[in-house]
Amino acid sequence: MNKLIEQQIETLVEPLVSEKGLELVNVEYVKEGAHWYLRLYIDKEGGVDMDDCTDVSHAVSEMLDTKNPIPQAYMLEVSSPGLERPLKKEEDFKRFQGSLVMVHTLSQFQGFKKFSGTLVGLINDEIVLEYENKRVAIPRDLVKKTHLLLDF
Template sequence: MSANVKENVATIANPILDELSMELVDVEYKKEGKNWVLRMFIDHPDGIGLEECSLVSERMSQKLDEEDPIQGSYYLEVSSPGAERPLKNAKDFQGAVGKNVYIKTYEQIDGRKTFTGELVAYEDGEITINIREKTRTIAFQVPERLIANARLSVL
């Protein structure tokens, strides 16, 4: 059910965000305590502030009321992805080249599953990260299919 809600919300949100030159970074729909929360993370090249979140929240509330894609009551939250923005697709990874990232893999690579370093390249579904350990830098590639979690990292 949650996956369908996320897809339906993305379908509704994308035209609104396109009109505002914003992008939908992620959608969460989950139960928190007794309540369901629909959380949207949005971004813009110039950043996201309270005004932008309020504007999108207003427009989304109206559209969600019209289309009613979610049964039952829920709280809508719209926010910026923050400094540790998730990396979900090729566009995200390409935009993160040159930045510090945190990567967690499904399987061990060189004896470990978590990596933090500079994303130096993204090509054909492979990421290359420079990891600084003590005084050396290690460059290695990870196939995108092995990535369990990826986000920007604040070192």
């Protein structure tokens, strides 16, 4: 159910965020303790600032109050995706080719549940990484999440 709500919110919010010149990176709808949180992660070239987050928060809050797609009370949070931003969309995998990434799988794949390496790209619906002079192609339907890794 949470995934369905996340998809609905993404569909509603994406045009609003885009018209402000920002990118909607991720939507999370999660329960933590007794409270529900709707988290929107936004970005733009050079990064977002507090004014961007506040502007999107006000606009989204007003729109969601009108459309009311979420049945229970929740807290809205709008922020930057951070330095280890998630990669979800096809464009993300193109944009961050050559970057260091971490892939978490839903179950073991080739004996592992975590893979880190240089992103080669998204090829035939597989996330292709290179590490230790080897390539691994992980079927996207086995992937729980993929995110950038800081390279020290």
